[in-house]
Amino acid sequence: MxxxxxxxxxxxxxxxxVGEDIELAVLKALCESESxxxxxxxxxxxNNTSLDGDSRLIGSFGLKDNDMVLVRRRQSNSSRSPSRSVPGPSQASMDDPRVLREMFLANPEQRALLNQSNPPLAKALESSDxxxxxxxxxxxMRVRQEEERRRMMMLTADPFDPTAQQMIAEEIRRKNVDANMEQALEHNPESFGTVVMLYVDCVVNKHHVKAFVDTGAQTTLMSAECADRCGIKRLIDTRWSGIAKGVGTQRITGRIHMVQIEIAGCFLASSFSILEDQPMDMLLGLDMLKRHQCIVDLNRNVLIIGTTGKETRFLNENELPPCARMSGPAAAAEATSADDEALAKALAASAEEAASKQSPxxxxxxxxxxxxxxxxxxxxDxxxxxxxxxxVAIIAVLTRGFSSGTSKK
Structure with a gap:
């Protein structure tokens, strides 16, 4: 069979x-050369049951044609006993998260990687508790162990069982996601970086405001708080109130029909829709950008005012308002963690070849x-x-998020 x-x-x-009349010890010898x-x-x-008794015939275990058997390495008692009686530093580190926490705090580079790959754990690390x-x-760790247990059950389950087929399909999908991410890390690593938002300095009614340039927004927006700070809240026409819909919804309290904005020494007329609860002070939308024929020059990192020929540079990341900064503990706490991955390694060598080599x-x-x-x-590796x-290896694994057991989306 x-x-x-x-x-x-x-x-x-x-x-x-193999034949049903061979002993289990012979079957193990055949598997040794392959595994x-x-x-x-x-x-x-x-079927989640260990096959014991090297002298037993394999037919006595109920094995049939095309059955799947899991080959697992087990540690000897001699190798397990010392680790129970005298735990090494690695065992102590895994059993005591406080030791790992101190290791992360002492290594800024690994802490920065943790902010990107595992925001929930990074947030807990930055806390004083x-x-x-x-x-x-x-x-x-509990989620990782549960998923590993499910994977082992899938490998030993009946492949024709509908539940097992679903698990196999999910495992294949996850491996495809892993391969896609590894290719991106190797050939397009810049896609994992953060992009600085496009902000410019401007002046509204003698008050300096940092405005977000958004070519995807239909109208120019201002928060009610910013309008109050600039002393133009009295000009709001509440007859234009309503609901703004996009990524989420916001209540529009009204509209200011005309205000002069000073950008790069040029005074430009613009209207504003006023949002009631908006962390961003001001957003320059397509209505204002098209009216003044503005050009977003990403090569030179400037905004060109087409009607005047003047230009102003986009702000650096350290000059952005707090709500627009993409790095740091606050942003990491708000970011969502990947379902199965954070950052993974590039393509590794063949697992079969690695398994056959003697580990140092x-x-x-x-x-x-x-x-x-x-x-x-x-x-x-x-x-x-x-x-x-x-x-050091354990810290690298945790920061790069090899496993799929991080927080769910």
């Missing part, structure tokens, strides 16, 4: 033609890094970069 095998070390699937896992460290799992970091970290690192260190949320190959230090 033909049996299908997959390994928790890699996603490689292989098949073997790279030594027979004495190998555990075969079928270590218990909040502990709570978020434990919850994310202790197996317990590899397992600890994998428990942080990555597969075996990624754990080996991070340990190599960290020169064998499991603590």
């Amino acid at each position: 033909r049996l299908l095998f997959t390994s928790d070390v890699s996603d490689h699937v292989f098949s073997l033609e 790279g896992i030594p027979g004495q460290e190998m555990s075969l799992i079928f 270590p218990e909040e970091f502990n709570k978020v970290f434990r919850e994310q 690192f202790p197996e317990k260190d590899i397992k600890e890094v994998m428990n942080a949320g990555c597969n075996r190959q990624q754990a080996l 991070e340990l190599t970069k960290a020169k064998g230090d499991p603590k």
Whole structure:
């Protein structure tokens, strides 16, 4: 009969033609050459049940043609006992999130990566409450472990079961997303950067205002607070009240029909729709930009006033109002976290080849890094970069978001 095998070390699937009258030990020997896992460290799992008894015939386990068997590496008792009696620094780090919190706080570069890849954990890190970091970290680890458990169930379940087919389809979809992201990281890494919004300095009724240039907005807008600050709130015509719809809805309290705006020394007439609750002071929409034939020159980073020929530069990120800044703890707290990924590595070498090679690192260190949320190959890569230090490798895994267990969208 033909049996299908997959390994928790890699996603490689292989098949073997075997008879029902061979012993389990012989089957393990055949799997050893394909999976790279030594027979004495190998555990075969079928229908969520471990196949035990090397002298038993495989037909006695109920295996049938085209059944899927999971090949898993198990640690020996001798390798597990020392880790229970004398936990190493890596084990202590994984069991005590406070230690990891101090590691992040001592490394600004990793903390910046964490802000981008895992905003909920970064927010907890910036808080003064270590218990909040502990709570978020434990919850994310629980989600990762649950998803790994579901993946193992999928690999050993009946492939014709509708629920298993849904799980397999979701796993394939997630792998496609991973591959797409890895290609983007390799060929288009700038797409993961933040873009500075286009703001210009202007003057309204002798009050300086930072205005957002938005070619996608139909009308020019101003917040009620900014209108009050500029002393023009008395000019609001409430007969033009209504609702502004776009990304969300805002209440329009009215309209100011004409006000002069000073940009680059030029006085330009414009009308404003006044929004009741708007964090942005002023937005220059298409009505004003087209009336004055404005040109957005991104090459020179300037706004050109076509009717006058004058130009003004767009503001740098440090000059933007707080509501427009895309970096820092406040923005990271508001950002949404990816469902399965944050930042991933570029394409790794073949998992099958990596599994067959002798690892230069202790197996317990590899397992600890994998428990942080990555597969075996990624754990080996991070340990190599960290020169064998499991603590540094664990921090790299957490900041780059290898696993899919971060907060849901």
